[in-house]
Amino acid sequence: xxxxxxxxxxxxxxxxxxxxxxxxxxxxxxxxxxxxxxxxxxxxxxxxxxxxxxxxxxxxxxxxxxxxxxxxxxxxxxxxxxxxxxxxxxxxxxxxxxxxxxxxxxxxxxxxxx
Numbered sequence: 001x002x003x004x005x006x007x008x009x010x011x012x013x014x015x016x017x018x019x020x021x022x023x024x025x026x027x028x029x030x031x032x033x034x035x036x037x038x039x040x041x042x043x044x045x046x047x048x049x050x051x052x053x054x055x056x057x058x059x060x061x062x063x064x065x066x067x068x069x070x071x072x073x074x075x076x077x078x079x080x081x082x083x084x085x086x087x088x089x090x091x092x093x094x095x096x097x098x099x100x101x102x103x104x105x106x107x108x109x110x111x112x113x114x
Contacts, residue, residue, distance in 0.1 A: 006033075008085035009043055009058050015102045016046065024111050025049065041076025048109065056108075057082045081108055 009030070016028045029045040031037035037045065042055040057076065059068055061084035072082050083104055089097040106112070 006058075007087045007090055008060050011085055011087075011090075011097060011101050012044065012056075012058050012083060012105070015098060015105055016044065018102070019105065019109075019111070025109065041072060041079040046109065054081055054109065055079045059084050061086045083108065 013030055016025070019025045020027055026047045026049060028047060029037075031043055031045075037043075037055075040055075041057050043058040044056040046054045046056055048054060055078070057072055057079050059072070059082060068084070069082055073080070083101065085101055086097060089100075
């Protein structure tokens with residue numbers, strides 16, 4: 001079954017591949033739409049160099065972000081990490097969007113900044 005396009009998740013996947021290529025993370029898994037991880041509120045499972053894994057939910061950053069984050073945590077209290085992606089920047093400022101997502105992921109993962 002072909003993966004449905006999700007621009008926010010596509011951006012996150014590109015950045016995670018970059019971090020993997022730089023050996024800042026060993027790897028990651030991306031869920032399939034409507035699979036068990038998706039129903040648990042997990043879009044990515046990121047493997048860390050500490051031999052731990054971090055579940056990550058990806059949301060678009062439109063609307064009330066505080067409400068979206070609280071709603072996510074209410075539904076999925078075990079998945080504490082949520083990244084908001086401004087997909088409205090994709091057409092006009094894709095480089096800026098990728099820099100912002102990379103900055104946010106590095107902070108979440110406690111990685112050094114370049």
